[in-house]
Amino acid sequence: MTLLVLVIVSIAYSAPLAYIAIARPGLRLLAFRPSIRRPGRAILVVSGAVLATAIVTSSSVLGDSLGASIRRSAVTQLGPVDEEILGVGIDRGRAIRSAVERTRSPDVGGSLSLLGVVTTVRGRDFIPRVAQAQVLEVDFAAASRFGGDPSATGMTGPTPTGDAAVLSADLSNLIAIRPRHRVTVYAFGTSRTFRIARLLPRVGVAGLATPLSPSGSESFNIFVPSGTFAAMLADPSRDRAVDNTGIGAQGLPVSIVAVSNRETGSGDRRTSAAVTTQLRAATSGLDVEVHPVKQQLLDDADRRSRSFTDLFRAFGFFGAAGGVVLLILTFSILARDRVRSMGILRAQGLSRRDTVAALALEGWLYTIVGISAGALGGVALGAVALFAARDVFGSPVAGSVELVFSARAASIAAGCAIGLIIALSVVLGAAAIVSRRNIVRVMRRMDDPPHRPGRSALVASGAGLCAAGVAIGVTGITIANPVASLAGPALFALGVVLFLYTPARARRLISIASLAVFVWSALAVTIVRDAFTHLGTGVVVAVGVVTTFCAVALAAVNHNALIRPFVARPGRRAPAFTLGLAYARTARLRTVLIMGMFATVLFTLTLLITIRQLYGNDVRDLGRRLGGKSAIEIASNPVRPVPPRDVARLDGVTHVAAAAATRAQIQTALAAPAGTSAAGASADARDVTVVGFDDTFIGHGSPPLAGSASRRSGQQRGEPEASIYRTVAGDPTRVLVGADLDADRLSGFPAGRLRIGDPITLRNPATGAMRTLTVGGLVAAARYGGSDHVYAARSVVDQLLGTRATSNLLFVETNEGVNNDVLAAVVDGTHLANGAYARSFERLARESVSTRRQFLDVSAGYAAIGLVAALAGVAIVMIDRVRERRRQISMLRAFGCRAATVSRACRVETAVIALEGTIIGTVCGLLITWRLSSNGGLGQRLPFDIPVILLLLIAAVVVATSVAAATVPARRAARLEPAAMLRADD
């Protein structure tokens, strides 16, 4: 729809101009001749259009690529598998397949039986590594035929036999073993060791993701010979001490029937829903669960894609905005360049309409060339950004997405249309102004006297803006909307300025209004806290635009006062310095635009870099927030868990708390579409680890509660944490969830939307056992090891499993000075048979923070593209200024000013503008990060810290590159001869 509007507007702009180009030879000549006569200027304008369009287009291309990559990985991962039917028990497959065949559904293309269990595997190479994996039995020949396209199944080679097993590439990477290495599977109280025959890609059946899978987006699969599970269950030496016969116990194999739809591959939602309904009806008496897995995976992919692109777009916004400003600068310079010619022709009888048409036609010509090249440049820029982001998105936290390049024609067309519309709007606006200028003044190269709007018009528009500002601001504060919370007061302030405006008090009015809005935007983070708990596009853009705009306005109107100390005694300064500072005061609008470009980009960079630093500093504290008093978490096989007393005996261990853990799908009220029950809306369900605890866990493994959340809700006010934990431990209707449950997976930026008292639903995907619980408290941090954690009474885990759960999750406290990573490795090594997987909370925190920091690095790199626009802008403006000052410079040269002084003055002017923008952006970025960090806007209160060296380095690089960008105009200025001022024309 948006694209359609853009295309219609572009055609509406272009069609009349194309007609004029054909039907009006005089205007055509007038418009096209300058580009032939002055290719340098034409190249300058076209370059601006190219760069701006490239930046705008790259943003869309990046979004396309992220979306396509995530969706593609979801589609290829499941291949022909559209639905899965799960039933606990080794012999359920035949009955399920019979039921599927009985549906005689024209939409069902085929079915495939598998057996699976999620359990602990250990790689046996030089250093043994342990992981949770999905162990599967399947007939490879049948699997490769499944769905009709063997390549889409990922299944190659024969079914493993004897001691051979086939591993997924993801699992191979995770436990660092390769073909011919050995791997041991621990299940059903016994173990089997296999030799790896080959690896399979994360595709189709080979990459099978089931609701049981340890990771939703990666395939930790191992395919073992048919009959392995039966043999292990029949093994007389297996440990039967643990009861694993209950329905839903993790120790029993699950029969999986994969169903392929006829219109498979596209993940058609309607077909999938229809087939799911038919399958549920056909298997209603079999006590099985039907999952529309592909649709779930695609929905999850779309959600993740939206989340990633939203943040990327937020940080890329200022780059794109820089591109837009560049377009405005370039084309307004073009229009100004033509003022005198148009004045001469106006005197000869050229009408205003034809003046506008001639200028628009020239702009159109440059724009068409510029956006065509810019679109190609944008595609290339998007590809570079994608290449830079591949590691971040390839990380397990991001779902190990393999980034593929994708540029939709619609996105490129939108980028071109945006470039064309902005450029032509600027040209038309400027041309309209040019056509209305006084002909005599234009021909004499005199500026028109400043336009002073009438008092009544100022009062009326001021009053209107004040009213709109109050309405928007009050609404924004009431509904906790960040954009409205900031835009409302900003509009109100602008209204006040207009209402009270007189030339005499303009400076004071703008200063006070800018300062007031600036202070408000910093305080709003605290006052309207709820609006700023989700650092998404809206918040970043709103805060960035409002604070930097106010600061730039404040600096612009007080520019003379700011630089007065440096120019007060010109005799004592180098003449180039004095001249450069004086020049920096001229052409205020263009100076402000360039300064604003630098300021907004530096704001974003400072924000990202400082948050990155705060995250880095927070590793130790995050470790404490994740584990409470405990330093190590030990997960183990629920069938044969690590005995707590074994760990308690280890040197350095002071206490061991035990809990039961199981994986479940969580659905929050926020995720459920309106009008659907939590149970029914499984498409929005996400995997979590449910930690079932009792009183022995409290004060040891229990993570601290979120302070800000407790204050906000009022339910926990004054109530000690232990008491809240005890309440939840004794109440199977309550649950504690992480305050970071809805946080962005890559950046860790909080969503903060889940509140105490909200209902959530937990569901065992294998059995369908479901519990609806009430959030009784928010834990400060509960996302680690690639999973969100929720804490509930042990009986909740029992109910989800359908049996009494074992203590398969231990929380270990250690003495001060103990190397917890070493201790965790010792536990892993000594309890392999229990499937032990021990990690220190500090390491878990490090891994979590590492991904966030990588993401922020990539985002900062992307935001820095805006700097390119700013540098190009400053170069273009300086070229224009040198041309504008040709007579002045020649006069200075005639009076004896040295060429080197003129050149240096040019560089000083550039440096001053860039430095001002850099300082403004950096200060605003630091201020807002400080407010966000101290108000929990980053998820928790973080001690503020400034990456001084890095920021200074960035400032130095920005100023240095700006000065370098001014080299060409500076040289051109230095080459001007004194006689040039006597030569007339343009």
Add this chain to the structure above:
Amino acid sequence: MTLGRPDVLIARGVVKSYRTEAEVVHALVDVDVTVHDGEFLAVTGPSGSGKTTLLNCLSGLDTIDAGSVVLDGVDLAAADDALRTEQRASTMGFVFQTANLLPDFTALENVTLPMVLAGTAPKEARRAAVAALERVGVGHRLRHYPSQLSGGEQQRVAIARAFAKRPRIVWADEPTGNLDMHTADQVIDLLRELHADGTTLILVTHDVGLAAQADRGIEVRDGRVGTDPSNRV
């Protein structure tokens, strides 16, 4: 009407002021001027007296604060920009102190373009332009750009541009101000020659000798118009 020639321009009570940062400058104060068809009128006066402002206001290049300027039956003071522009395109030609040529266009294009933009067929405009340029003596410089022409040649091209469309009235504002004496004489001879074809010529100059060649003269002093002592009509 004087001497049997109709009035082509009648200006009455023309007032024009400029507001600067410090003060209001009264450039023209209650000015009355009448110009007869085919007349050569010289406007003289000291620097800053308001000569050029008078030309700009009478030709419709600039607006006036009060009064009326009726040119060829059209009241320019009451007309909107479109009508004033049309009047300039159809009935007026201009020659300024500097040639004011378009730097990106050849001499021929500089003369042709205004006519084409005003609606003249390109071939016809070109024919008229070539004839005008040959008449002013730069027929051998048709494809030269302004930067390739001397000051005198540039001014000849400007004159050709003013006369090529055969306007009823040509305004010349210090057309010899930037030229050496020899070239200036040539330009004035050219203007007189073209005026002899029947075009009304209004010449703004501070050169008394030049003004003496006109049919009639008016003097502007402090924004007011008086009769030039050298008025011979």
